[in-house]
Amino acid sequence: MSVELPAPIARYFTADLDPNPQAMADCFSDRATVRDENNIHTGRDEIRQWKVEYSKKYTTKSTPILVAQDRGRTVVTCHVEGDFPGSPIDLRFFFRVEGDLISELEITV
Helix, strand or coil: CCCCCCHHHHHHHHHHHCCCHHHHHCCEEEEEEEEECCEEEEHHHHHHHHHHHHHHHCCEEEEEEEEEEECCEEEEEEEEEECCCCCCEEEEEEEEEECCEEEEEEEEC
16 A cells, blocks of 8 residues: 655655665755654754664665544555564654644654
8 A cells, every 4th residue: 555645754754775875864844853762853964864874783674554644744654664662563654844844753652
């Protein structure tokens, strides 16, 4: 099953597969925030480093399976598989998009 994603969010999932962490950082605005695993990463430099660090620990593949709207955010439920404890798991990605860039991302179970 394929879901239709807004362009900035589709770019995020494509960049997640790219080994170059700058591709991920370029999906976000200058002051964007990412909340993941009880940590907050603010700005492109921290987001790039977040991608570097989780890519060192894990290899993952996220497959979007559902898209919904919730209080101004796009919620993408993904089936995530990889070499991490508890794989596979379904995670929810809460995106706030401004223009062509992501301004906020929160990843939860």
